[in-house]
Amino acid sequence: MALQLGLVGYPIQHSLSPWIHHQFMKQEGIDGTYHLFETTEDQLENTFEQIRDRGVDGFNITVPYKQKIMKFLDELDEDAQRIGAVNTVVHQNGKWKGYNTDGQGYVHSVKRSYPNLFKEETKVLVLGAGGAARGIYRALVQESFEKVDVANRTTEKAKELLDVKKDHIQTDILTYQAAEQQLNAYDFIVQTTSVGMKPNTNDQVISLDHVKPGAVVSDIVYQPLMTELLLEAKARGANIHQGHAMLLYQAQLAFKIWTGKDVDAEKILEQLEMK
């Protein structure tokens, strides 16, 4: 039987996940399809039923449903439970089990380009507190950093992230305005929201007036690859980290969950960059 995979979210027509997973299937000689299940929130339950009826083997979930999908699942992997957000679901032994591969995929993508960032004294700022932020923050606090701050439009929402914090890590919760003012305190700034994604490519979550030259500014948005935020970062002498590598490595981990196969992701990184 052909493998059936897919993506649930809104909007998702821009997604490069179908391309990535079709490359992985080709590499492994697996016959299959990665569908797009674009859905509004009031149709989410119907979409899940459709996925069940079609005999889908596994799917990814993206904005804005990484938390909302959880109530439809039978089981959660320990890390996904802790994070409180799911981006990968597998159908196994008649049960739907949720995982989160965002954080690990993200950290791997940054380590590849900026291995020297991963030390105690690097001051980290996470922008956003949604589903992707939860996975990324959780992965970052497991690294060697001493301080990982979080800024969000509403600080109430950002405080919810603290339940995945590790004891030895310090985290200040800030508004975006406060973060803008003290931006030169950070060496590594991670943009985790969908602000700036197509079609709203002029949007930018914060201004980088006070960014420290030489800091690394990372954006998980990959459509476009060069967001307004990254353009400003570059113009101000910061280093940039683009979103496509995270997409690739979270997909590699998801593919392993679905098929048990270790695919070679490096092989398609350059092609992905050209997409």
Ligand code: SKM
């Ligand atoms: O977590 C990932 C998701 O698995 C796929 C995706 C996409 O295709 O744009 C984005 C991220 O949310």
